[in-house]
Amino acid sequence: MENNDQNTNTGNPNYPDQSGITNPNYLKPNRDGANESLWQSFHSELSSQNPDLSLGRVYDALIIGAGITGLTTALLLQKQGLNCIVAEAHNVGFGTTGGTTAHINTFADTTYDETEKAFDAASAKLFATAINEAVAIINEHVQVYRIDCDFEWKPGYVYAEDSKQAKELDSLYQSALKVGVKVKETQEVPTPVSYEKAVVFDNQAQFHPLKYITGLQKEFVALGGTVLENTRVEDVETREEIHYAITNVKDIAAKNVIYATHLPIGGINPQHFLNAPYRSYVIAVKLRDEKYPDALIYDLQEPYHYFRTHVIDGQKYLIVGGHDHKSGHNDPEKSFRDLENYVREHYHVESVDYKWSAQYYVSADGLPYIGELPLAAKGIYAATGFNGNGMILGTISAKVISDMILGKESEFADLFDPARVKPLAGFNEIVKENADVAYKFIADRLSIDDIKSLNEIENGSGAVVEYKDKKVAIYKDNAGSVHALNPVCTHAKCIVDWNNSEKSWDCPCHGARFDIDGNVLTGPARKNLEKITVD
Structure with a gap:
């Protein structure tokens, strides 16, 4: 793969291929987006069961x-x-x-200091106990059931690049010590990025999810x-x-x-x-100089970055994640560009072999x-x-x-x-940012000639456009054919937004996601988006 190429194999035949035609014979897509994750090279021999679901059981x-x-x-x-x-x-x-990027940590995105401030000191300590127990359960399952999942113990480094971040790091460090999590200050972090201060957590881990x-x-x-x-x-x-x-x-x-x-x-x-949906972005790259870190590494930038190494079929990959944002509120392709540019600035990248995103939810407290x-x-x-x-x-x-x-x-x-x-x-x-204006859309067919902004949509892309003072979700496949949908999410009636990277319609309110034909991918919605006939 050339130096500036990105992976063009979607790895998911439920989405359009280069001809813009979906595969009608494909019954089981691998994941909830058009981009292939690093983990999808693994093929399980297990299959779905077909039990007797007769009445009475x-x-x-x-x-x-x-x-x-x-x-x-x-x-x-x-x-x-x-x-x-x-x-x-x-x-x-x-x-x-x-x-996921499959980091197994004894600390969380919600720090112990934040937990103590929102609850109390006892709650922060209990949160740490819960996290440690989760790590122990995963390790026990791997050992007892002999699961071959590339499980490895790694040190976890967090570093600060300036004085402001150093204060955040001090808070992270002191609060972790307070609840009994093993962490210590360090002068050595396996990163090419310059930093002022760093800590290292023992007994972190990673695996193939x-x-x-x-x-x-x-x-x-x-x-x-x-x-x-x-x-x-x-x-x-x-x-x-x-x-x-x-x-x-x-x-x-x-x-x-x-x-x-x-x-x-x-x-x-x-x-x-009480939960806000977010998307997180990941790329997996090959390096020219083989300087892959043998650790889990996190910075304190905003937006933040995290790094680790994983070997798939004998090939090492640097996995880099971050640049999260609320679902349906930012440009996913820009997030990928920014993430890749950051990695190229600090690492000798040979190729970007995989890129994908995933959704998670942040709770109120x-x-x-x-x-x-x-x-x-x-x-x-x-x-x-x-x-x-x-x-x-x-x-x-x-x-x-x-x-x-x-x-x-x-x-x-x-x-x-x-x-x-x-x-x-x-x-x-x-919650207010997520509360898009909803309305009742009434139309069972539309005329392409009445959509003034249709020509602005490139083939293989989509957008919510105006149609007679109403909004319509339009996707143009690679052949230029138009797929039109009612953009009102079937869950809470918010307006969906186009995700051009994963080729999906994403709801900014509660995270429901739909494919190009309006079929539910994930989220609380259970009804598909309504299709609109195009003249």
């Missing part, structure tokens, strides 16, 4: 979503003798787990568990303490339901207003929401608000929820209770 637990949260929860419950089933709308690892969750899936199935792919849960109804999940295949009955889907599906829930879902029937659980720490917080979510279902007391239940009310100052502004 009631599972102990239905887990919706087959990422790290869902499969860890399913395995923990199945190990205790419960009969569980996992329903995944697409395929295992389709969502954020398939797009799809290999890991496939290992969890294998053990879950071996214990009698069931995984259904291409099974979208449309709604959940409760009758006489039994929950009935209505899916595109068959209904599933269960005593407990766990939403491992970031936000719960279906209608509007308070959780939809910085801590995740884990437990019974407010305003829902008893026995319905959710886990969300992981910020950029989905691997560790998804894992501890599984432990908290499985303990609750098994009738065990969880020391973290109150801290992560979804019904708690502790909003941080400023979060209301996030």
